[in-house]
Amino acid sequence: MKRRDFITNTTAASTLIGLGGLSLSSCSNLGKKQITILHTNDVHSHIDAFPPTHSRHPNLGGVARRATLVEQIRNENPNTLLFDAGDIFQGTPYFNFYGGELEFKLMSKLKYDAATIGNHDFDNGIEGLLAQMPNATFEMINANYDFTNTVMDGYVKPYKIYTVDGIKIGVYGLGIELDGLVTKKLYKETQYLNPYEIALDIEKQLKEKEQCDLIVCLSHLGYDYEYPEKPSDTQLAQKTFHTDLIIGGHTHTFLDKPDVRTNQNWNSVLVNQVGCYGINVGRIDFYFDTDKNAQAKGVSITV
Amino acid sequence: MIFTKVNNLPRRLNKDTPVNNLKFKQFVVFTTFCFLMSCKNDTEKLTEIQGKQIPIDSTYAQTDSIETFVEPYRKRINEVLDSTLAYAPKPLLLNDGERTSSMGNLMADIVFEQASPIFNSRSGNTLDFVVLNAGGVRSIISEGNVSARNAYEVMPFENYIEVVELSGSATRELINFVAKSSRRHPVAGIEIVTDKNGALESVNIQGRPFDESRNYYVASSDYLINGGPSVGFFDQIVSRTPTDYLLRNAMIDYFKKVDTLQVVADDRIKQMD
Numbered sequence: 001m002k003r004r005d006f007i008t009n010t011t012a013a014s015t016l017i018g019l020g021g022l023s024l025s026s027c028s029n030l031g032k033k034q035i036t037i038l039h040t041n042d043v044h045s046h047i048d049a050f051p052p053t054h055s056r057h058p059n060l061g062g063v064a065r066r067a068t069l070v071e072q073i074r075n076e077n078p079n080t081l082l083f084d085a086g087d088i089f090q091g092t093p094y095f096n097f098y099g100g101e102l103e104f105k106l107m108s109k110l111k112y113d114a115a116t117i118g119n120h121d122f123d124n125g126i127e128g129l130l131a132q133m134p135n136a137t138f139e140m141i142n143a144n145y146d147f148t149n150t151v152m153d154g155y156v157k158p159y160k161i162y163t164v165d166g167i168k169i170g171v172y173g174l175g176i177e178l179d180g181l182v183t184k185k186l187y188k189e190t191q192y193l194n195p196y197e198i199a200l201d202i203e204k205q206l207k208e209k210e211q212c213d214l215i216v217c218l219s220h221l222g223y224d225y226e227y228p229e230k231p232s233d234t235q236l237a238q239k240t241f242h243t244d245l246i247i248g249g250h251t252h253t254f255l256d257k258p259d260v261r262t263n264q265n266w267n268s269v270l271v272n273q274v275g276c277y278g279i280n281v282g283r284i285d286f287y288f289d290t291d292k293n294a295q296a297k298g299v300s301i302t303v
Numbered sequence: 304m305i306f307t308k309v310n311n312l313p314r315r316l317n318k319d320t321p322v323n324n325l326k327f328k329q330f331v332v333f334t335t336f337c338f339l340m341s342c343k344n345d346t347e348k349l350t351e352i353q354g355k356q357i358p359i360d361s362t363y364a365q366t367d368s369i370e371t372f373v374e375p376y377r378k379r380i381n382e383v384l385d386s387t388l389a390y391a392p393k394p395l396l397l398n399d400g401e402r403t404s405s406m407g408n409l410m411a412d413i414v415f416e417q418a419s420p421i422f423n424s425r426s427g428n429t430l431d432f433v434v435l436n437a438g439g440v441r442s443i444i445s446e447g448n449v450s451a452r453n454a455y456e457v458m459p460f461e462n463y464i465e466v467v468e469l470s471g472s473a474t475r476e477l478i479n480f481v482a483k484s485s486r487r488h489p490v491a492g493i494e495i496v497t498d499k500n501g502a503l504e505s506v507n508i509q510g511r512p513f514d515e516s517r518n519y520y521v522a523s524s525d526y527l528i529n530g531g532p533s534v535g536f537f538d539q540i541v542s543r544t545p546t547d548y549l550l551r552n553a554m555i556d557y558f559k560k561v562d563t564l565q566v567v568a569d570d571r572i573k574q575m576d
Contacts, residue, residue, distance in 0.1 A: 033347060047373055049359075060358065064365035064373070069357060071366065093380045093455050096551075102376050109369060123461050167347060183529050213347060244349070258354035270354055280356045287351035303354040 033165050033288040035214065036073060036080040040066070041249030042276035043084065044091030044120065045103055050277070061278040063106050069281060070110055077285075079165045082111060085249035086118025086175070086220035091277070099124050104135035112138040114160060116173035116218035117145065118249055125186045126150050141173035141218055144198040146191035159202055161210055167288055170206030173218040174199060174236070176250055195221055195231050196239050207242040214286055217246045223253040223273050237261035237269040245284055248273040257303040258284065268301055384452040388558035392565075395444040397437075400487065400568025407489030409566040410440050410457070410554075415491040417553035418464045418522045421546045430466060431508050431519045432492030434481060434536065436527055439550075440489060449564060454554040462524040464548045468541040471515035478506055478513070480535055482572065495572045504575065524550055 049062030074080045084107065089100045100121075107115065115138055121129055130151045133140070143158035159172035174195040178187045199217065206212040217236070224234045233248040241264045254275040263269045274280035395406040411433045419430045442456035469477060481488045483501040496504040506513035518541060527536045528543065558564075 048377065049361075059361050062359060062365065064367075064369040065359050065361075065363040067366035067369045068363045069359065090461070091459055093384060093452075094376065096455065096461075097380050097383075098376060102373065106369065106372070109372065180530060183525060214349065244352075255356070257356070268352075270352065272354060272356075274356055278359060280358050283355050283357055285351075285353040286349060287353075288347040289350045291346050291348050293350075299349050299352060301352045301354075303352075 032293075033167055034077055034079060035164055035167055035169065035286045035288070036077045037083065037216065037245065037247075037282075037284045037286070038070060038073060038080060039083045039085065039218075039247045039272070039274065039282040039284075040278055040280075041085035041220075041247065041273055042087040042118070042252050043103070043278045044087055044276060045089060045095040045100075046092055046277040047094050047102060047106065048092075050279075057277065057279055063110070063278065066278055066281060067110050073283070074111075079167075081113045081162060081164065081169065081171075083171070083216070083218055083247055084112060084115035085218050085247045085273070086116045087120045087249055087276075088115060088118065090120040090123045095123075099128055100132040101135055104132045108135065108137040113162065114139040114141045114171055114173075114218065116140070116220055116249075117142050117156070117175050118220040119176055119178060119181045122178065122182045122186045122190075126152055126188050126190060130155065141171060142175050143172045143202050144193040144195045145175050145178075146193060148191075149189035152190070158198075159206060161206070161212060167214060167286075168210065168212045169214045169216060170203075170210055170212035171216045171218060172199070172202045172206065173220075175220050176222060177231075195219075196236065199236060199240055199243065203240055203242040213288065214245075215243045217243050219246050220249045222250040223248050223255075223271070224251070233271045233273070234259065234261060237263060237271050239264065240269065241265050243269055244286070245269070246271045247282065252276040254280075258282070260301055260303065268299060270301070270303070384455065385450050387448040387450055388555065389449040389561055390563050391444050391446055391449050392563060394446045395564065395566065396568075397440060397443055397487070400570075402487060402572040402574050403489070403568050403570070404440075404487045405566050405568045406443055406457070407435070407437060407440055407487050408491070408568060408571065409444075409564060410550075411435055411489035411491035412566060413553055413557045414464055414522050414550065417557055418466065418546050418548060421464075421548055422466045422520065422522065422544060425546070426466070426520075426544050428468075428520055430492070430522055433490060433522045434477060434527075435489040435524060436534075436536065437484075437486035437488050439524055439526065444564070449558055451555050451558070454551045454558065458549075458551040458554060460526070460550075462526045462550045464522055464546045464550055464553060465525040465528050466520050466522045466544040466546065467528055467537060468543075469519050469521055469537075470539060470541060471517055471519070473537075473539040473541075474513070474519045474521070475503075475515055476538065477521065477536060479503065484535075487572075490571055493571065497572075497574050499575055501574065520544075522546075 047063050050057040050060050052059045088103050089095050094102050133155050139160050140156045142156050147153045162169045177192050206215050219233050221231050224232050233246045253273045258270045258272040261269045272282050274282040397404045397406050399405050414433045422430050444453045482495050482497045494507045
């Protein structure tokens with residue numbers, strides 16, 4: 001009896017030690033997580049690489065090469081998301097001939113998770129955009145276009161939450177003012193809403209209600225403008241409280257490195273844009289650790 | 304914390320009463336449970352961000368399945384685009400004249416020639432002249448064979464030809480805007496002479512002096528017309544007549560019609576010294 005008790009106790013003790021050890025190590029392993037976000041913008045139907053004779057971008061770009069890169073990165077880290085910040089359409093005969101069919105089909109093959117809508121994505125009219133939606137396995141995300149009275153009603157989400165390795169990533173989208181940029185007969189009854197107001201509403205919802213660990217904005221507002229009254233990504237970064245990353249488009253801005261701005265909470269926000277035509281892919285890695293392990297140091301940013 | 308409790312174990316094990324054992328088992332289960340729960344509840348915090356840009360260059364092999372998927376689309380496009388439609392004996396450039404360019408003049412001439420009959424049949428009126436924007440002509444045409452591909456390069460956007468009716472005073476404003484601009488905005492059907500400061504000296508439309516007392520019909524791209532006063536070209540518009548004719552298709556139809564592109568950077572806009 002005594003012996004049996006001893007064995008039981010020993011087993012319990014080692015269970016305690018074992019579980020203690022296990023939970024300690026599994027805790028810290030659970031804490032150290034890596035989320036990779038890949039992004040493109042303003043690809044403008046550039047499916048083929050530029051020819052070697054091209055004066056500005058010789059031998060750069062091409063969807064078949066991008067597919068290889070994306071697959072490599074996904075093999076390294078399965079916790080990878082792939083986004084596009086709009087202006088998928090228009091710029092090569094692939095669009096003129098096939099109306100965006102090939103662009104959407106290829107993005108689906110590359111397993112894009114979401115895209116936002118650029119002004120040129122209205123170039124075949126709102127019906128032209130709708131016509132290609134069956135070819136998209138990725139989400140169309142925009143929060144500041146009201147499509148209620150258009151054929152796109154129900155096809156666009158204001159935001160989407162991705163849970164990757166236990167990390168909740170809230171992704172919302174913003175689009176540029178269409179009036180003056182796109183013919184009304186193309187965008188029809190699409191209503192443009194103030195992107196800053198919408199961003200503040202959505203990020204609050206994603207942070208407080210949805211408890212997201214990471215908040216990403218897919219923006220087609222444009223990087224920065226001479227006129228401060230024109231909404232831009234740099235201003236958005238400084239006006240928001242919870243957005244961690246703004247993936248931009250529209251201005252075809254080639255940045256040397258992601259721009260780091262300070263938000264209303266005095267936290268850092270990354271603003272990135274990778275030029276245009278699929279010449280580059282942006283890669284942002286977010287590392288998470290348990291509160292305990294993370295407390296000593298703040299967020300270290302390497303760009 | 305956990306290690307303190309583990310260190311207590313040998314002492315506790317010596318007290319081998321069943322009650323103590325039970326308490327101990329409960330304690331172990333409870334502590335382990337607490338620990339697992341605390342682990343589960345331990346929120347992840349962002350500690351590090353790394354950002355970089357990856358150029359898509361030839362070091363990345365093409366994914367075969369993607370390449371194979373694109374191939375039939377590419378083949379069809381190339382068949383259509385690369386068949387020769389016309390010939391350019393000299394390159395058509397965007398900066399070869401003082402105030403005009405051969406490429407810009409070709410564009411404006413094409414719009415005039417191709418849109419005139421459509422406008423006439425739709426409205427019963429006669430087209431007076433054409434104004435386009437320099438920025439809307441996106442490429443030169445090199446010397447040699449001219450194909451539909453050239454039309455796509457010069458005009459990649461889905462812009463349509465549209466005709467606006469302008470009052471005499473609005474027409475004067477438009478002409479002034481074009482004459483004073485530092486850019487070579489393409490025109491056709493009109494000759495503008497300015498002094499060295501860009502002030503109008505003489506304007507002829509369809510060979511006749513400009514008459515401010517009448518309205519004029521001006522063809523342009525719907526992009527400029529919809530852009531309104533902010534773009535600079537069109538402010539007060541009396542009426543609009545769409546042609547539903549893409550600028551690019553007008554170019555392709557014109558290339559099919561002519562053998563040789565004979566156009567020079569002439570003096571249709573002339574600035575006196």
